[in-house]
Amino acid sequence: MTKLAARLEDSAHAVSNAAAEQSDPALIRIAGLEKRFATRSGEVVRALSNVNLDVRENEFISVVGPSGCGKTTLLRILAGLEKASAGTVHSGGELITEPRPDAGVVFQQALLLPWDTVLTNVMLPAHLKKDKSAATIKRAEHLLAFMGLKDFAQKYPFELSGGMQQRVSICRALMREPKILLMDEPFGALDAMTREAMNMELMRVWSEERKTVIFITHSIPEAVLLGDRVVVMSPRPGRISEIVDVNLGRPRNLQTMGTARFGELCDHIRSIFGAESPMVPSL
Amino acid sequence: MNLLTKTFNSHRLQSIVLAVVVIATWEGACRVFAISSLVLPTPSAVAVKLVSLFVTGIIWSHLWATLIEIVAGFVFGVIAGLVIGAMISLIPVLERLVYPYLVALQTLPKVAIAPLFIIWFGYGLTSKIVITALVCFFPVLVAVIAGFHSTDVDQLDMMKAFGATKWQTLIRLRVPSALVLIFAGLEIAAVLAVIGAIVGEFVGAQVGLGYLVVTLNFGLDVPGVFAVLIVLSAIGLAMHGIMRIAARRYVFWIRRNEAPVLS
Numbered sequence: 001m002t003k004l005a006a007r008l009e010d011s012a013h014a015v016s017n018a019a020a021e022q023s024d025p026a027l028i029r030i031a032g033l034e035k036r037f038a039t040r041s042g043e044v045v046r047a048l049s050n051v052n053l054d055v056r057e058n059e060f061i062s063v064v065g066p067s068g069c070g071k072t073t074l075l076r077i078l079a080g081l082e083k084a085s086a087g088t089v090h091s092g093g094e095l096i097t098e099p100r101p102d103a104g105v106v107f108q109q110a111l112l113l114p115w116d117t118v119l120t121n122v123m124l125p126a127h128l129k130k131d132k133s134a135a136t137i138k139r140a141e142h143l144l145a146f147m148g149l150k151d152f153a154q155k156y157p158f159e160l161s162g163g164m165q166q167r168v169s170i171c172r173a174l175m176r177e178p179k180i181l182l183m184d185e186p187f188g189a190l191d192a193m194t195r196e197a198m199n200m201e202l203m204r205v206w207s208e209e210r211k212t213v214i215f216i217t218h219s220i221p222e223a224v225l226l227g228d229r230v231v232v233m234s235p236r237p238g239r240i241s242e243i244v245d246v247n248l249g250r251p252r253n254l255q256t257m258g259t260a261r262f263g264e265l266c267d268h269i270r271s272i273f274g275a276e277s278p279m280v281p282s283l
Numbered sequence: 284m285n286l287l288t289k290t291f292n293s294h295r296l297q298s299i300v301l302a303v304v305v306i307a308t309w310e311g312a313c314r315v316f317a318i319s320s321l322v323l324p325t326p327s328a329v330a331v332k333l334v335s336l337f338v339t340g341i342i343w344s345h346l347w348a349t350l351i352e353i354v355a356g357f358v359f360g361v362i363a364g365l366v367i368g369a370m371i372s373l374i375p376v377l378e379r380l381v382y383p384y385l386v387a388l389q390t391l392p393k394v395a396i397a398p399l400f401i402i403w404f405g406y407g408l409t410s411k412i413v414i415t416a417l418v419c420f421f422p423v424l425v426a427v428i429a430g431f432h433s434t435d436v437d438q439l440d441m442m443k444a445f446g447a448t449k450w451q452t453l454i455r456l457r458v459p460s461a462l463v464l465i466f467a468g469l470e471i472a473a474v475l476a477v478i479g480a481i482v483g484e485f486v487g488a489q490v491g492l493g494y495l496v497v498t499l500n501f502g503l504d505v506p507g508v509f510a511v512l513i514v515l516s517a518i519g520l521a522m523h524g525i526m527r528i529a530a531r532r533y534v535f536w537i538r539r540n541e542a543p544v545l546s
Binding site for chain 1: 435438440441442443444445446447448451456459534536
């Protein structure tokens with residue numbers, strides 16, 4: 001009797017799971033992902049080990065972890081810049097093996113082309129597709145205006161502050177209206193004040209142009225402030241320790257960081273690191 | 284008063300003051316110790332000779348010949364350096380095959396092979412142009428190869444992530460990145476061009492500033508030798524200056540760090 005009930009429950013569970021997938025299919029599906037590197041001395045390092053993650057459309061996923069946990073490797077595989085040693089990444093049902101036009105990438109450094117103006121830099125992804133139409137230029141100008149860079153379109157990157165350069169790089173990533181925005185510690189090189197301002201800016205962008213975002217960071221508060229879910233990763237080998245649901249309402253702002261719930265979430269994530277390694281990662 | 288101290292503090296004025304002091308000391312020492320003009324001529328004697336070289340018109344044919352050698356040699360050397368450098372950078376097999384021989388060629392002292400060029404290309408301008416081109420070639424070649432290798436790895440990833448083809452990456456990223464070092468190479472080549480032309484003329488020529496130096500030296504006209512040396516260094520400075528201006532115009536995004544290295 002009880003066996004049957006359990007089986008019934010199991011199948012009911014499976015049905016509801018399938019239903020959930022039907023109504024809310026994963027845009028990105030990472031399954032059994034593994035990445036091994038050979039070091040100079042011939043040693044094999046496992047940068048990623050058995051990483052599984054489903055990302056829904058328009059979801060904001062923060063990935064947090066100490067250096068060496070493979071979070072940048074994960075993003076590089078998602079961006080198609082690196083090949084997986086084992087496992088698969090599907091995006092919109094297609095296997096990712098190379099860079100795709102539906103993903104925009106923001107790197108840790110702004111990586112603007114110093115010989116091009118701000119506008120030309122933002123236009124780069126369109127130029128690479130030989131698209132120089134008036135509508136495209138309009139789109140670039142609109143993005144710059146949206147990011148508060150209207151008056152800087154004809155300036156060169158070296159005339160801009162670090163925060164402004166990173167804003168230009170976000171405009172560039174958004175240029176071809178990607179479905180997915182991949183961000184690799186985009187604000188890591190900025191000072192704390194600029195960083196908070198950029199976090200607010202990013203949330204504004206995200207509420208305006210709904211995207212699926214994978215946001216890599218080593219700052220726990222930043223991960224919690226921005227993410228719908230926080231993927232907590234641990235090093236040696238790089239793996240997912242826990243996926244934390246951030247049940248904080250939106251819109252969020254800097255005051256959100258003062259709430260008790262926010263503090264609890266940060267403490268919880270910190271405790272995951274504490275439980276796994278004696279070294280507490282610095283924020 | 285404030286303006287006066289500001290003017291005095293300007294580096295240009297300081298270097299002029301230094302030059303005046305050195306020349307005055309030189310002039311004074313020559314007169315006080317009655318040094319023979321065969322050993323060290325006074326600056327005034329050099330100046331007089333310099334003016335007379337131009338006024339009598341003796342220098343013009345020599346100046347033109349040398350300028351043609353320098354400019355033509357520089358242009359050919361730079362073109363060869365750019366083309367071969369680009370080929371070596373873009374075709375990896377060539378780097379392995381050809382580069383060792385080019386290095387070997389560079390290690391040959393140009394002065395030692397100059398007589399061969401005189402035999403092959405004659406006493407005219409051609410042999411000097413070839414020598415000058417050869418002298419200019421190597422720094423440009425090295426600069427081009429180093430320039431193409433200097434592309435930032437992260438920038439390459441960025442281009443790849445946005446779906447750039449190899450050709451687009453070359454045009455939009457690799458070439459502009461390489462320009463920075465290429466202009467540094469051009470600056471060196473511009474100064475070496477003067478040396479190349481003079482070396483060629485020393486070995487065998489019938490006209491040119493190098494030939495003029497040898498002739499004046501033979502006639503024990505030491506003030507004349509000094510005067511021609513001044514003209515030569517003026518040419519070198521002008522070549523270098525033109526390259527600096529070009530670099531500032533074409534690789535404007537590089538801002539030289541003017542602060543002392545050990546500060």
